[in-house]
Amino acid sequence: MIEIWNNVFMQFNRLKDKSLQPLPAQHVDTGMGFERLVRVLQQKSSNYDTDVFQPTIRFTEGLCGKKYGDSEKTDIAFRVIADHIRAICFAIADGQLPSNTDAGYVIRRILRRAVRYYFSFLDVKKPLLHELVPQLAEQFAHVFPELGQQVDFVKKVVFEEENSFLRTLDSGIRRVEDVISNAKGKNIDGPTAFELYDTYGFPYDLTALIAGENGFTVDEKGFEAELKKQKDRSRAATALDMGDWTSLSEQPSGKFIGYTTLEADAKVLKYRSVKAKGKEQYQIVLDQTPFYAESGGQVGDTGILYFDGEAIEITDTKKENDLVVHFTDKLPANPSAPVKAIVNREVRINTEKNHSATHLLHAALRSVLGAHVAQKGSLVNGEYLRFDFSHFAKVTDEELAQIEAIVNQKIRENIPVVIKELPKEEALKLGAMALFGEKYGDVVRVVIMDPAYSVELCGGTHVGATGELGIFKFTGESAVAAGVRRIEAVTGAKAEAFINEQFEILKAVKTQLKNPKDWLK
Numbered sequence: 001m002i003e004i005w006n007n008v009f010m011q012f013n014r015l016k017d018k019s020l021q022p023l024p025a026q027h028v029d030t031g032m033g034f035e036r037l038v039r040v041l042q043q044k045s046s047n048y049d050t051d052v053f054q055p056t057i058r059f060t061e062g063l064c065g066k067k068y069g070d071s072e073k074t075d076i077a078f079r080v081i082a083d084h085i086r087a088i089c090f091a092i093a094d095g096q097l098p099s100n101t102d103a104g105y106v107i108r109r110i111l112r113r114a115v116r117y118y119f120s121f122l123d124v125k126k127p128l129l130h131e132l133v134p135q136l137a138e139q140f141a142h143v144f145p146e147l148g149q150q151v152d153f154v155k156k157v158v159f160e161e162e163n164s165f166l167r168t169l170d171s172g173i174r175r176v177e178d179v180i181s182n183a184k185g186k187n188i189d190g191p192t193a194f195e196l197y198d199t200y201g202f203p204y205d206l207t208a209l210i211a212g213e214n215g216f217t218v219d220e221k222g223f224e225a226e227l228k229k230q231k232d233r234s235r236a237a238t239a240l241d242m243g244d245w246t247s248l249s250e251q252p253s254g255k256f257i258g259y260t261t262l263e264a265d266a267k268v269l270k271y272r273s274v275k276a277k278g279k280e281q282y283q284i285v286l287d288q289t290p291f292y293a294e295s296g297g298q299v300g301d302t303g304i305l306y307f308d309g310e311a312i313e314i315t316d317t318k319k320e321n322d323l324v325v326h327f328t329d330k331l332p333a334n335p336s337a338p339v340k341a342i343v344n345r346e347v348r349i350n351t352e353k354n355h356s357a358t359h360l361l362h363a364a365l366r367s368v369l370g371a372h373v374a375q376k377g378s379l380v381n382g383e384y385l386r387f388d389f390s391h392f393a394k395v396t397d398e399e400l401a402q403i404e405a406i407v408n409q410k411i412r413e414n415i416p417v418v419i420k421e422l423p424k425e426e427a428l429k430l431g432a433m434a435l436f437g438e439k440y441g442d443v444v445r446v447v448i449m450d451p452a453y454s455v456e457l458c459g460g461t462h463v464g465a466t467g468e469l470g471i472f473k474f475t476g477e478s479a480v481a482a483g484v485r486r487i488e489a490v491t492g493a494k495a496e497a498f499i500n501e502q503f504e505i506l507k508a509v510k511t512q513l514k515n516p517k518d519w520l521k
Helices: 034-041 054-064 072-093 102-121 129-139 145-149 151-182 190-200 204-213 220-238 345-369 397-412 424-429 492-512
Strands: 005-014 020-032 240-242 263-266 268-276 279-286 303-307 310-320 323-328 339-343 375-380 385-390 418-423 443-449 454-457 472-481 484-491
Touching: 054 072, 054 129, 072 102, 072 129, 072 145, 072 151, 102 129, 102 151, 102 204, 129 145, 129 151, 145 151, 151 190, 151 204, 190 204, 190 220, 204 220, 345 375, 345 385, 345 397, 345 443, 345 454, 345 472, 345 484, 345 492, 397 472, 418 424, 424 443, 472 492, 484 492
Parallel strands: none
Antiparallel strands: 005 020, 240 268, 263 339, 268 279, 279 323, 303 310, 303 339, 310 323, 375 385, 385 484, 418 443, 443 454, 472 484
16 A cells, blocks of 8 residues: 555644644645656556656666666666656756755755666766756656756756766775775774765765675764764754744735835834844844845845834845845834834945846847856845856856947946736746746746847846946856856946956056066067
């Protein structure tokens, strides 16, 4: 018997003191296992015998020269690969790249687990997973076309990741062999196994496998103890002690009105304290706010909340579920007093310039480098912009100059920035670019800077016309991951200051060279 469905009844919110508070809206969360349902419908004895996994398994057979069904060990490897490659590819196509932190670390661990299985059980010693990407894109083209649209990029990222880990496997295996050859007994202690994991990225189960093949055991309890110590250190460094909300009003949480104004009269709905790394802060939710909450690469607004003349500085603004949360280092004497919310105008305007510049830059990159360019991340604040995008080679100086020239031309054209709210399907028909990894509702916000040049779905704030940017200047170009490049740039007064600084450096160099006429020679 297998479970194909489970229901979770949402009824209470557990408070910090462990008491249960009835939720204002109680509902049922239903979950159904897709693969298990297909298994039932297709009358198979295993999920992996269905047409969800079989195409990938058969393709893998052709790559490794082994047959599914021949042995339990190889069958497990085939299943792990078929299952993991889907998660890896879909996540990368949806905007999440492998990394050492957060969701990116989950993708990296899944990928490395798949590599370990084909390395150990299918006897494949070269990158294999990336070869499965085109097959997977074709199989799921009708349900996840985003993978097909980025198949070369995803294949490149997967190849670089598995190629890198294969080198780790090779060095790790040599390290295990050294430990075994120098061991006095027949046991690898916990700290050594943990060193292999922590320093070399070498999975514990692979250490245990190699040890077993050589008649050794591994101190699993010792390894787990070392791992727990590391997790405890990490947890202590990032621990949050969040108090319960103190509610002043039961009305629905407020809305963001900061697209059209930087000031608003408001009132506090609720607040709470938050402690992290020994520092105490407070979070405040208003009934309405002009403060933009960090989203889509744009940083959260800063500014002041005035409570009967008492100024409370807002150091950041973030989203928590559907709440706009204002961060402050202290609470007002009277949280119930009427609030005057005022956003830091200079920082917001400079941030808007840099955000609008990323749209102009994105279009210019696609024009010069090709339609394969897709945004893979961004940071937009009042000082500068950072834009990550898919591309397989260093952007040359000539290409950078061409891209920069296009952006500055669009600035000089002083193109009106038109913002519309449209049904998602209608926006996509206009050619609006949706960013992978972003979630959109049925009605979306479309930012248009010349319908023939830049049309993007975007929830951020922007200038009224491109001329407000003044000037755009690159400050750096680099690699951040396999197949991902990063550009940093400045606009407006910051760009002017950067250019003047470069001229001062040039002037100093010329002075040192005694101002020769042909000083480059």
